[in-house]
Amino acid sequence: MQKTAYRQTEQSDGMLSGRMPVNKSIESNNGHPLIPVGISACLLGQEVRFNGGHKRSRYCLEVLKDCFSYEPFCPEVAIGLGIPRQPIRLVGKAEQPEALGTDDPDLNVTEPLLESGRGFAARHPHLCGYILMKGSPSCGMERVKVYHPNGHPDGAGSGLFARALMEAMPWLPVEEEARLNDPVLRENFILRVFTLHCWKQQVAPAPSFHKIQQFHARHKYTLMAHTYQGYRELGRYLAQAHDMPLEQLMPEYLQRLMDFLKLKAGRKSHTNTLLHMMGYLKKSIDSECKQELLEVIEQYRQGDVHLVVPLTLLRHYLKRHGSEYINEQVYLDPYPHQLGLRNYI
Numbered sequence: 001m002q003k004t005a006y007r008q009t010e011q012s013d014g015m016l017s018g019r020m021p022v023n024k025s026i027e028s029n030n031g032h033p034l035i036p037v038g039i040s041a042c043l044l045g046q047e048v049r050f051n052g053g054h055k056r057s058r059y060c061l062e063v064l065k066d067c068f069s070y071e072p073f074c075p076e077v078a079i080g081l082g083i084p085r086q087p088i089r090l091v092g093k094a095e096q097p098e099a100l101g102t103d104d105p106d107l108n109v110t111e112p113l114l115e116s117g118r119g120f121a122a123r124h125p126h127l128c129g130y131i132l133m134k135g136s137p138s139c140g141m142e143r144v145k146v147y148h149p150n151g152h153p154d155g156a157g158s159g160l161f162a163r164a165l166m167e168a169m170p171w172l173p174v175e176e177e178a179r180l181n182d183p184v185l186r187e188n189f190i191l192r193v194f195t196l197h198c199w200k201q202q203v204a205p206a207p208s209f210h211k212i213q214q215f216h217a218r219h220k221y222t223l224m225a226h227t228y229q230g231y232r233e234l235g236r237y238l239a240q241a242h243d244m245p246l247e248q249l250m251p252e253y254l255q256r257l258m259d260f261l262k263l264k265a266g267r268k269s270h271t272n273t274l275l276h277m278m279g280y281l282k283k284s285i286d287s288e289c290k291q292e293l294l295e296v297i298e299q300y301r302q303g304d305v306h307l308v309v310p311l312t313l314l315r316h317y318l319k320r321h322g323s324e325y326i327n328e329q330v331y332l333d334p335y336p337h338q339l340g341l342r343n344y345i
């Protein structure tokens with residue numbers, strides 16, 4: 001288990017001074033480096049909600065803490081609303097609502113919350129993901145209630161801090177904690193966090209076209225599992241990008257990749273990916289082994305077993321008979337297996 005340290009923070013930064021445990025070491029107990037991820041402070045059990053309560057997330061604190069180094073933040077505390085405080089809500093047009101006091105509509109914190117999101121993004125370029133609290137007029141990612149000035153619900157939008165953060169860092173994997181209960185969304189979010197972290201480790205520090213190509217080559221089958229069209233499109237884009245300045249290529253490539261990975265990978269596309277990868281074993285395993293692998297892939301396609309089953313068998317054969325290229329595919333091992341994400345999809 002990792003040692004934790006208590007980060008000294010300032011009240012103005014939206015966190016309670018000296019209260020939140022932060023993993024200091026750069027490597028977790030599963031051998032992977034801890035990845036910096038922002039999180040709504042109340043999800044870590046900090047009592048920062050308008051009523052002095054919290055929304056402690058067991059999954060974040062007991063499972064993901066072995067992979068993520070959390071950077072908690074409460075935008076409402078950061079803009080000086082205090083604890084406890086009167087609740088706020090979104091009022092007006094769903095696309096551009098204002099954040100007003102529920103009891104006192106003269107309290108308007110629209111601009112401070114938007115500015116808080118923009119400022120946070122500028123101060124945290126190193127983050128590889130953000131976990132938000134659902135339904136909050138500040139932190140909710142989507143489907144946050146927006147009210148008509150007469151007090152009736154009148155549509156839905158994003159919390160203002162969340163909106164400004166997502167606009168400032170459109171490539172950043174962002175998800176609501178409640179949606180992590182869905183196995184496909186959970187796997188999708190964590191995969192994107194690990195992919196962005198990989199980019200930041202392997203390409204960003206000393207970028208070159210060659211490094212981007214290598215990164216892309218290792219992520220080909222991951223991309224294919226999410227979107228075959230995206231896989232072809234991004235391959236073509238990179239093939240024509242030799243002479244593009246890196247300052248242009250880097251953000252463009254990353255944005256496209258992260259947008260494609262946001263698309264959910266289903267059984268059909270995983271099956272297609274597994275069969276493509278199996279093609280690398282064409283000449284090296286006998287027909288009995290091939291048949292066995294095909295049967296397991298078919299069982300997965302039919303929904304009888306989870307992805308971990310055909311993948312384990314495929315990995316077994318590739319390890320013995322596959323080329324270096326195929327064994328380096330991130331798709332085979334995208335995140336710590338201890339998370340068990342592929343046991344549920």
Ligand code: SF4
Nearest residue numbers: 041042049074133139
């Ligand atoms: S949802 Fe966001 S604004 Fe509300 S208490 Fe949690 S961190 Fe603070």
